[in-house]
Amino acid sequence: MNLGIEGETALVVGASEGIGFESAKALLEEGADVLICSRNAQKLEAAARELKASTGRAVRRFAADITKAADVGALKQWISDVASKLDILVNAVGGSRRALFEDLDDAAWLENYEFNVLGTVRVIRAMVTFLQKSGAGRIVVLGAAGARMPYPNQVVSNVHKAGLIALVKTLGVEFQKYDIRVNSVSPGRTLTALWKTRAEQIALDRGITVDAVIHEFSEEIPMGRFGKPEEIAAMVVFLASHKASYVNCQSILVDGGIARGLI
Numbered sequence: 206m207n208l209g210i211e212g213e214t215a216l217v218v219g220a221s222e223g224i225g226f227e228s229a230k231a232l233l234e235e236g237a238d239v240l241i242c243s244r245n246a247q248k249l250e251a252a253a254r255e256l257k258a259s260t261g262r263a264v265r266r267f268a269a270d271i272t273k274a275a276d277v278g279a280l281k282q283w284i285s286d287v288a289s290k291l292d293i294l295v296n297a298v299g300g301s302r303r304a305l306f307e308d309l310d311d312a313a314w315l316e317n318y319e320f321n322v323l324g325t326v327r328v329i330r331a332m333v334t335f336l337q338k339s340g341a342g343r344i345v346v347l348g349a350a351g352a353r354m355p356y357p358n359q360v361v362s363n364v365h366k367a368g369l370i371a372l373v374k375t376l377g378v379e380f381q382k383y384d385i386r387v388n389s390v391s392p393g394r395t396l397t398a399l400w401k402t403r404a405e406q407i408a409l410d411r412g413i414t415v416d417a418v419i420h421e422f423s424e425e426i427p428m429g430r431f432g433k434p435e436e437i438a439a440m441v442v443f444l445a446s447h448k449a450s451y452v453n454c455q456s457i458l459v460d461g462g463i464a465r466g467l468i
């Protein structure tokens with residue numbers, strides 16, 4: 206299938222590893238010109254090398270922390286220096302903190318809000334001017350299945366990722382004046398650094414092996430296994446493509462069937 210994005214310009218934020226990295230890779234494979242961003246400059250450089258080695262295509266990169274307004278301002282300046290427009294924006298930054306409600310204070314809630322919601326808002330606000338110039342801009346943000354089927358011990362990200370569904374629904378309408386579509390992908394459990402770190406912590410807390418944790422959490426998934434980051438990225442790239450030209454305001458689950466609700 207030709208996704209029709211060859212020669213287009215895409216910015217992937219949170220691209221040094223995991224779902225963002227695989228999204229950048231898939232966009233490169235489809236012929237897009239890809240710009241990547243995340244916090245750690247060394248990790249970003251290694252990701253750029255790996256992308257070049259696997260796709261034969263070079264990426265340009267910029268280190269920024271989207272929980273910091275000044276960094277997002279610097280990212281905006283860099284984009285205006287290196288690109289005349291953006292056709293695609295992917296934000297793959299986010300995550301969750303495993304904790305019970307009673308163990309979370311205001312600071313913990315605010316920290317997670319910056320990470321999952323305000324960072325995304327800042328990036329979109331900074332990039333909308335470049336996406337307008339596309340004439341058919343697309344925004345894809347990473348949500349989570351936990352917003353549709355709240356996970357135990359993850360109240361803070363359940364709440365904030367649900368907020369992203371509302372953001373996508375709102376902006377997909379508001380940005381029609383700019384011909385920008387806005388969607389999100391809601392992954393289920395996916396084997397990235399995020400889940401590996403979580404599995405290590407659970408293994409430590411419970412005195413079991415990491416493999417035992419992964420096995421136990423896999424059993425709750427109808428497909429019996431975790432997702433691979435490239436399986437999530439495939440949906441990201443589809444939504445970012447012209448093949449999804451009538452898909453707007455949606456949050457699409459890619460979760461092996463774990464979220465059981467009808468809607």
Ligand SMILES: NC(=O)c1ccc[n+]([C@@H]2O[C@H](COP(=O)([O-])OP(=O)(O)OC[C@H]3O[C@@H](n4cnc5c(N)ncnc54)[C@H](OP(=O)(O)O)[C@@H]3O)[C@@H](O)[C@H]2O)c1
Nearest residue numbers: 219221222223224243244245270271298299300395397399
């Ligand atoms: N993996 C899962 O099971 C799962 C499940 C549901 C939803 N999701 C969602 O899918 C998205 C991607 O998850 P993932 O598992 O691929 O995450 P990951 O493996 O932790 O990778 C996150 C990426 O974002 C970058 N990053 C982190 N904080 C950042 C910040 N403040 N500013 C800029 N870049 C930042 C990281 O690089 P640096 O550290 O160098 O910044 C890295 O490149 C997230 O929104 C997550 O909530 C994942």
